[in-house]
Amino acid sequence: MNEPQHSGSGPAIRSRQGSRRRGFGVPDRISLMAVLLVAAAMLLGGGGSSNPRMETVLQVTVAALVLAGLAMAHSGLRRAPHTVWMTAAPLVLLTLAQLVPLPPAVWRALPGRVAERAALDLVGAGADWMPLSMAPAATFAALLAIIAAVAIMLAVARLDVRGRMAVAVAIAVMASASILLGALQLARVGGGTWALYQDVSAGWLIGFQANRNAQADVLQIGMLAVALIGMVRFKGRVAGRAHLLLIAAWLAVLVIGVVLTGSRAGIALLPVTAGFAVAIIWPRLNRKIAGLRLWVAGSALTFASAIYGLTRIGVVQNVIGRFGSDDEGRWDFWIDAVYALDKVWPWGSGIGTFAYAFIAAERLEMVHDRFPRRAHNDWLEWTVEAGLTGWIALALMLLALVWSIRLAWRQWGAANPPDLVQRGQILFGIGVLVIESLHALVDYPTRAMSLAALIAVAAAFVAPVALHVRDSAASR
Numbered sequence: 001m002n003e004p005q006h007s008g009s010g011p012a013i014r015s016r017q018g019s020r021r022r023g024f025g026v027p028d029r030i031s032l033m034a035v036l037l038v039a040a041a042m043l044l045g046g047g048g049s050s051n052p053r054m055e056t057v058l059q060v061t062v063a064a065l066v067l068a069g070l071a072m073a074h075s076g077l078r079r080a081p082h083t084v085w086m087t088a089a090p091l092v093l094l095t096l097a098q099l100v101p102l103p104p105a106v107w108r109a110l111p112g113r114v115a116e117r118a119a120l121d122l123v124g125a126g127a128d129w130m131p132l133s134m135a136p137a138a139t140f141a142a143l144l145a146i147i148a149a150v151a152i153m154l155a156v157a158r159l160d161v162r163g164r165m166a167v168a169v170a171i172a173v174m175a176s177a178s179i180l181l182g183a184l185q186l187a188r189v190g191g192g193t194w195a196l197y198q199d200v201s202a203g204w205l206i207g208f209q210a211n212r213n214a215q216a217d218v219l220q221i222g223m224l225a226v227a228l229i230g231m232v233r234f235k236g237r238v239a240g241r242a243h244l245l246l247i248a249a250w251l252a253v254l255v256i257g258v259v260l261t262g263s264r265a266g267i268a269l270l271p272v273t274a275g276f277a278v279a280i281i282w283p284r285l286n287r288k289i290a291g292l293r294l295w296v297a298g299s300a301l302t303f304a305s306a307i308y309g310l311t312r313i314g315v316v317q318n319v320i321g322r323f324g325s326d327d328e329g330r331w332d333f334w335i336d337a338v339y340a341l342d343k344v345w346p347w348g349s350g351i352g353t354f355a356y357a358f359i360a361a362e363r364l365e366m367v368h369d370r371f372p373r374r375a376h377n378d379w380l381e382w383t384v385e386a387g388l389t390g391w392i393a394l395a396l397m398l399l400a401l402v403w404s405i406r407l408a409w410r411q412w413g414a415a416n417p418p419d420l421v422q423r424g425q426i427l428f429g430i431g432v433l434v435i436e437s438l439h440a441l442v443d444y445p446t447r448a449m450s451l452a453a454l455i456a457v458a459a460a461f462v463a464p465v466a467l468h469v470r471d472s473a474a475s476r
Contacts, residue, residue: 028163029069029072030069030072030078030155030158030159030163031159031162031163031166031167032166033065033066033068033069033072033155034069034152034155034156034158034159034163034166034167035166035167035169035170036065037062037065037066037151037152037155037156037453038152038156038167038170038171038174038453038454038457039170039173039174040058040061040062040065041058041062041148041152041449041450041452041453041454042171042174042175042178042208042218042450042453042454043174043208043450044057044058044061044208044449044450045058045448045449045450045451045452045453046196046197046207046208046209046210046214046215046218046448046449046450047196047197047210047448048210048211048214048373048447048448048449049138049141049142049145049352049373049447050197050210050373051197051210052141054196054197055141055145055449058148058449059144059145059148062148062151062152063148063151066151066155069155078158078159078160079158080154080157080158080463081157081404081407081463081464083400083401083403083404083407083463083464084153084154084157084404084459084460084463085154086396086400086403087153087397087400087401087404087459088150088153088154089396090392090393090394090396090397091146091150091393091397092143092146092147092150093393094351094386094389094390094393095139095142095143095146095351096143097132097389098131098132098133098139098348098350098351099131099132099133099136099139099140099143100131100132101129101130101131102129102130102131102132103129104126104127104128104129104130107129107130107131107132108126110132110347111343111344111345111346111347112134112343112344112349112357112360113134115360116130116134131350132347132348132350133349133350133351133352133353134349134350134353134356134357135350135352135353135356136350138350138352138353138356139350139351139352139353141352142351142352143351145449145452146351146452148449148452148453149449149452149453149455149456150456152453152456152457152460153456153457153459153460154460155460156456156457156460156461157459157460157463159460159465160465161419161421161422161425161465164425164460164461164465165228165229165232165421165425167457168225168228168229168425168428169225169229171221171222171225171454171457172222172225172226172229172250174208174218174222175218175219175221175222175223175225175254176222176250176253176254177207178207178208178209178215178218178219178257179205179207179219179253179254179257181194181207181208182205182206182207182215182257182260182261183205185204185205185206185207186203186204186205186260195210196208196210197210203262204260204261204262205257205260205261205262206261207219208450209448209450210448212261212262212263212266213261213263213265213266213439213443213445214445214448214450214451215257215261215263215266216258216261216263216265216266216267216269217266217435217436217439217445217451217454218450218451218454219254219257219258219261219266220254220258220266220269220270220273220435221432221435221454222254223251223254223255223273223274223277224273224276224277224280224428224431224432225428226247226250226251226254226277227247227251227276227277227278227280227281227424227428228280228281228421228424228425228428229247230243230244230246230247230281230284231280231281231283231284231420231421231424232421232424244285247281251277255270258270265439265442265443266439269435269438269439272431272434272435272438273431273435276427276428276430276431276434276435277431279427279431280424280427280428280431281424283420283423283424284420330376330377330442333374333375333376333377334375334376334377334380336358336361336362337354337358337361337375337377337380337381337384338380339361340354340357340358340360340361340384341380341383341384343357343360343361344357344384344387345387345388346387346388346389347387347388347389348383348384348385348386348387348388348389348390349384349385350385351385351386352385353385354373354374354375354381354384354385355373357384357385358375358384374444374447375444376442376443376444377440377441377442377443377444378440378441378443378444378445378446378447379440379441381444382394401433401459401462404459404462404463404464405426405429405430405462407463407464408422408426408462408463408464408465409426411464411465412426422465425461426461426462428458428461429457429458429459429460429461429462430458430462431458432454432455432457432458432461433455433458433459433462436451436455436458
């Protein structure tokens, strides 16, 4: 299908440029709805599947906001790019397919169903139709979380450059607010933990999340959002220096917050995040860099001195000590997870059912009183749950994302003059996806709705800017 509205040339670009105001300003109603969606996800979605009540509240909130947004936008709603729908479709369809009842001859032949067959035969239900998922209720709960993230992605993808900037501001503000809550958590003001959930990484800065690793990701995504804000605000020479000081201080606070989470993987990913932040803001800095060399050098020296001073604080010394600890727990999880994978390959056990497949494969010497919910490697956990079809779905999603980035890059480059704000938004999206993909090697960032929502925002940011319905019709 021809997609002239996303090609980045001709009447579509002129129409979009003529109808869009640059900068921040007051967001329109649809942008406000998207901002509220992202803020709600960051506030309420940090508990993971071990806190289903909060996830249910968030899902109801997302549904209510989406319905309200559709009601307000009865006319003039922008179209989400086709590539965004193509990105979401494989994931949603795969999860739905795992819930479709299968005839006994089919599901009984699936690998890893020995215990299930025996249990159902024992109660006389061995001839019933059953889905591929070992735990349909868990897969359905995962489907609801996926639909909520997809709704957020579609809402953000419908925004223009200005609307997407409003979302970036919301991300930066919510990440910063989480540090304020984290300060209370570290100080234990009034003797309370100030944590939103019971099962948390106590003693560390966790903000609105249930564990330090998720909080480290939230803060690093916030760093990219702050860099995007700084790129927009750097204009005049004097204002540019003042804004640079403000942005540098804001980024420094977020970096310190990442350190205080105690997340080793999060801290290790800081150079990657810093690289993307510099890439986002570089077009503005490059024009002033000659006059700012001494200032930047002085700021770097001050920042290094501050970091050294922090190492004298007890909580930071605890963080440093974590890098020297011998923690082989993840290796043990991975060994048993690979064994579980062998039992359910190539069809998988069902999205959201890792724990059920893992328990049957866990070595007796590793059994303890805590329920094993995650593999501490999202890629491995996904393979256990989705099997070969899951990787086919991921390949299709990756192709859609690459196509989306290509169209968006052509679009900003074809504008006259090129829109540096849109360029920054594309790099923001790529940066978030890269950071989360790397962190997923040793953790499970996609399993919290807060981070799933931010990943959805990133997928929307790398998509071509949506046109108004009238603009789309005029470009045909």
